[in-house]
Amino acid sequence: MDFKKYIANNTVNAKPISWGGYINLRKFDTPFLVEKGSSDEGYLIEHMDDREPDPRYQNSWIPKEEFEKDYKIADTYLDRLNIERAELSIKISTLVNFIDSKDDLVDEYHKEQLGAMIEYCKILDIRISKAKV
Numbered sequence: 001m002d003f004k005k006y007i008a009n010n011t012v013n014a015k016p017i018s019w020g021g022y023i024n025l026r027k028f029d030t031p032f033l034v035e036k037g038s039s040d041e042g043y044l045i046e047h048m049d050d051r052e053p054d055p056r057y058q059n060s061w062i063p064k065e066e067f068e069k070d071y072k073i074a075d076t077y078l079d080r081l082n083i084e085r086a087e088l089s090i091k092i093s094t095l096v097n098f099i100d101s102k103d104d105l106v107d108e109y110h111k112e113q114l115g116a117m118i119e120y121c122k123i124l125d126i127r128i129s130k131a132k133v
Helices: 019-026 031-035 064-070 077-100 108-132
Strands: 004-007 011-018 041-047 059-063
Touching: 011 019, 019 041, 019 059, 041 064, 059 064, 077 108
Parallel strands: none
Antiparallel strands: 004 011, 011 041, 041 059
8 A cells, every 4th residue: 555645733654554564564573562452553654854754763653543633634636625625614613703702802804804715715615626527
């Protein structure tokens, strides 16, 4: 299985692998590490930087639940558009709640920003629709 690109606070290449598979890959022979549970699901991570990944130093394993909470697949243009759209939706919702709160800090610029964000969201929706074709 090939690595796919994922994004969180950092960008990594990752692919599913069990804990036992990771232990075998790294050739660990430590009882503590083997006891963890060889069938535990997770992801093999290649940490990215300006160099090519170096398997001796940059590979790690993350449990499936933790990985899927922190990382979103960003392997394709459409993946990245969907991430951008989801993040924008959260920001729009947060701004709407702030405007609706009638806080003293709410002014016309917040409403103008909301309008621009909604227009941006519509443009992303169009781009996503076209990318799916």
